[in-house]
Amino acid sequence: MQALKATTLAYAAIALFVLSSAASAATCDRGCLLEQAKQFNAAMLGHTPEKIQLAPDAQIRENTKAITLGESKWVGVTKILSEGVYTDPILGNVIEHVAAERGSGKTVYIGTRLKMVEGRIKEVEINFDDSPRVNAKNLVPYDPIFNTLVPPEERSTREQLERIITSYFKGLTDHQPIQADYDPRCDRYHSGNRVTHNPKNGVEESGDVGCYESNLGPKPWGPATEVRIGLIDPERGIVIGYAILYYGDSPRRMQINEVFKILDGRIRMVDNIGLMEEGITTSGFTR
Structure with a gap:
C-alpha cells in the first residue's frame, strides 16, 4: 500500500511538472502580447525601463543602432496621443505605431516591435521619427x-x-x-x-x-x-x-x-x- 501510494504521488508530481512546463512554454496569446505593449509603454513613459522584463541576451535597436532602453528617444516622450497595436502569437511579436508628444509639444511617430520568447522580451526594435515631416493631422486619432x-x-x-x-x-x-x-x-x-x-x-x-x-x-x-x-x-x-x-x-x-x-x-x-x-x-x- 505504501509503495502504491508513493508511486501515485510520484506520477502526480511528474504530471504537475509536465503541466507546469507546458504552461511556461505556452504561446503568449493576443491578450498577453497586448499587455506586454501596455507595460512597455508605461515603463518608458515613467522613465523606468528597468521594470521591463527583458531576456538576458535581449537585442535592442533603435533606428538600426544597438542601444540600451535607457538610451532610447522614448525617454523624451511625455504623452501618447494615439496608437495602433497589432499581435501575432505565432511569431511572438506585438508591434505598435504610436503618435506621441515630447515635452516641447512636438509630435513624434514611433514604431515598436517586441518579440516574446518564454515570457520575456527577446527583441526590441524601435523606429523613431522625430523629424519635421511627422504630420499629426493624419495620425491623431489613429485610423x-x-x-x-x-x-x-x-x-x-x-x-x-x-x-x-x-x-x-x-x-x-x-x-x-x-x-x-x-x-x-x-x-x-x-x-x-x-x-x-x-x-x-x-x-x-x-x-x-x-x-x-x-x-x-x-x-x-x-x-x-x-x-x-x-x-x-x-x-x-x-x-x-x-x-x-x-x-x-x-x-x-x-x-x-x-x-x-x-x-x-x-x-x-x-x-x-x-x-x-x-x-x-x-x-x-x-x-
Whole structure:
C-alpha cells in the first residue's frame, strides 16, 4: 500500500511538472502580447525601463543602432496621443505605431516591435521619427480602419497575406508590382503624410496616383533588402513588413516599417515609418 501510494504521488508530481512546463512554454496569446505593449509603454513613459522584463541576451535597436532602453528617444516622450497595436502569437511579436508628444509639444511617430520568447522580451526594435515631416493631422486619432475585423468571406489566409506583401517588397526592387494585389483606392502614408492621390505631398514626386502606380518603374529607389514579415493577422487583414531600401549608388538608405491593411485580397491602406539615413547597412535583425 505504501509503495502504491508513493508511486501515485510520484506520477502526480511528474504530471504537475509536465503541466507546469507546458504552461511556461505556452504561446503568449493576443491578450498577453497586448499587455506586454501596455507595460512597455508605461515603463518608458515613467522613465523606468528597468521594470521591463527583458531576456538576458535581449537585442535592442533603435533606428538600426544597438542601444540600451535607457538610451532610447522614448525617454523624451511625455504623452501618447494615439496608437495602433497589432499581435501575432505565432511569431511572438506585438508591434505598435504610436503618435506621441515630447515635452516641447512636438509630435513624434514611433514604431515598436517586441518579440516574446518564454515570457520575456527577446527583441526590441524601435523606429523613431522625430523629424519635421511627422504630420499629426493624419495620425491623431489613429485610423480605425486598421483595427476593423475583416468579414470571413473577404479574409485571406496567412499564406496569401504573406505572398501579397512579399510581392509588394519585390516590386520596390524590380518596379513591376502586381496590379491585382492593390485596391485602386489604396493610399500610403509616411508618418502621417499621404503620398498617394496627392500630387503636392512633399515626400514623393509620383503625382496624383495610387499605391500600385507609385511603384511602377523607373524609380530612384531599389533594391529592397532584408525583407522581413514581422506580423500577420488574418482576422484584421494586417501584415507588417520591414526592409532596408537602397537608392541606387547613393549612401542614403531608408529603413521601412509598414503596416498594410488588406481587404478582399487587395492592399487598401499602408501606414509607413520610413527613416532615411546615410550608411545604413543592416537593421540588425534577420527574422
